[in-house]
Each structure stands twice: as structure tokens, then as C-alpha cells.
Amino acid sequence: MPPKKKSSTLAQRKTEQKKQEQQQRKRRIIWFSTVGVLLALCIIVLSIQPKPKEEAFAYASLPVLGNPDAPVKIVEFGDYKCPACSNFNELIKPQIQSDYIEQGKVAFYFMNYPFLDRDSDTAALAAQAVYHQNKEAFWDYFDALYKNQGDENEEWATVDFLVELAEKESIAIDYDLLRKDIEERTYLKDVEEHRNKASELRVSGTPTLFINGKEFYGGYSDYPGIQKAIENELKGS
Numbered sequence: 068m069p070p071k072k073k074s075s076t077l078a079q080r081k082t083e084q085k086k087q088e089q090q091q092r093k094r095r096i097i098w099f100s101t102v103g104v105l106l107a108l109c110i111i112v113l114s115i116q117p118k119p120k121e122e123a124f125a126y127a128s129l130p131v132l133g134n135p136d137a138p139v140k141i142v143e144f145g146d147y148k149c150p151a152c153s154n155f156n157e158l159i160k161p162q163i164q165s166d167y168i169e170q171g172k173v174a175f176y177f178m179n180y181p182f183l184d185r186d187s188d189t190a191a192l193a194a195q196a197v198y199h200q201n202k203e204a205f206w207d208y209f210d211a212l213y214k215n216q217g218d219e220n221e222e223w224a225t226v227d228f229l230v231e232l233a234e235k236e237s238i239a240i241d242y243d244l245l246r247k248d249i250e251e252r253t254y255l256k257d258v259e260e261h262r263n264k265a266s267e268l269r270v271s272g273t274p275t276l277f278i279n280g281k282e283f284y285g286g287y288s289d290y291p292g293i294q295k296a297i298e299n300e301l302k303g304s
């Protein structure tokens with residue numbers, strides 16, 4: 068009798084062992100299947116490139132360089148006291164102008180985001196005043212502001228400086244009216260609308276570019292990156 072009992076116990080152990088092995092195999096299958104599904108989902112998610120959110124701009128109310136009907140529209144948010152904006156205007160914008168604006172492929176727009184100091188606002192008010200007097204003269208004054216930019220830590224964009232700069236550069240406007248518009252803050256509404264738009268879009272610094280309504284996240288000096296973004300837009304137009 069004892070031997071039979073021992074044989075029965077061994078059989079039970081083997082049966083139990085088989086059950087455990089089957090359960091382990093099931094767990095492995097479930098685990099590998101779950102991991103496989105998760106990996107597949109990750110691959111799908113990573114392979115889908117979400118389109119950047121497109122932001123609408125009131126282009127018709129903004130200073131524009133080039134043909135407004137160009138297929139690609141670039142908006143720059145800038146501060147006339149910002150050294151990086153000056154560098155962009157000196158080194159990068161001329162390349163965009165020769166490669167795309169003069170070819171009728173890009174229209175370049177500007178919006179004020181004065182944030183460095185109180186005379187950032189004064190410079191913005193002066194530029195808007197020039198724009199409303201003579202839209203074609205705006206870009207000459209725009210360039211003159213950056214070429215004659217003072218120290219960002221000092222208040223240099225005074226009313227006298229801004230009017231005298233227009234006179235020195237022979238900007239084709241009424242200088243007395245320019246002084247009046249700056250002093251009376253005639254175009255403060257323009258500047259505030261630009262600033263509010265920058266806040267709405269969470270613009271964190273200047274210069275910041277939007278290309279066909281999509282924020283360009285590369286550095287402002289990354290011309291190859293800007294070119295690629297422009298070319299992508301031209302392909303889709």
C-alpha cells in the first residue's frame with residue numbers, strides 16, 4: 068500500500084507542475100502580447116507627425132515687405148531694442164528677401180512685441196506712425212532703427228532721437244506729425260493689439276517667426292531651418 072500512495076503523490080506533483088508551467092506560458096504570452104501591442108501603439112504615435120496649429124493673422128493691417136499675394140507669409144514679432152532682432156534683420160532677413168521675397172514666393176510682415184523697456188514702446192509707436200504716413204517708407208525706417216540701435220540696458224529711443232533719425236535718414240514723411248503721433252501715442256492701439264497677439268500665442272521672446280501661421284521653433288539664426296520650413300510650405304501651396 069505505501070508504494071501506491073507514493074506513486075499517487077508523484078503524479079499529483081507532476082500534474083500540478085504541468086498546470087504551473089501552462090500558467091507561466093499563458094502569462095508569458097499575455098505579457099509579450101501586451102508589450103507588442105504597446106510597442107506598436109508607440110510606433111504609430113511616433114510616426115504620426117501632428118500638424119502645427121495654424122494661427123490667423125490680420126495680414127492686411129500689418130506692414131508687409133513683398134507681394135501680399137505670395138504663397139508663403141512670414142510674420143516676425145520683434146522689439147526695436149532687441150539685439151537679436153537687429154542681428155536677424157542684418158544677417159537673416161536679407162537672405163529671405165533675396166531668395167524668396169524678391170522672387171514673389173514670400174511676403175514678410177512685422178508685429179511689435181515691445182517688452183525690454185518703456186522706450187521699446189516709444190520706438191514701436193514711432194514705427195507705426197511712419198507706417199500710417201507712408202507704408203513704403205516704413206521699411207526704410209525699420210532698417211534705420213536697427214542700424215542705429217542703442218544699448219538694450221539704456222533708454223535711447225526717445226522722442227527726439229526717433230524724429231531726428233527719420234530726418235537724418237530722409238524718411239519721406241512729415242516729421243512734425245511724427246513727433247506729434249509719438250508724443251500723443253496716436254497708434255498705441257496698434258501696438259497693444261500686436262502685444263496682445265504675442266501674449267495670446269505665448270511668444271516667449273524676440274525675434275519669433277510664424278511661417279504661414281505656424282510658429283518656427285528653430286533659432287532665429289538658423290537660416291537652413293527657415294529655408295526648409297519655407298520650402299515645405301511652397302510644396303503644399
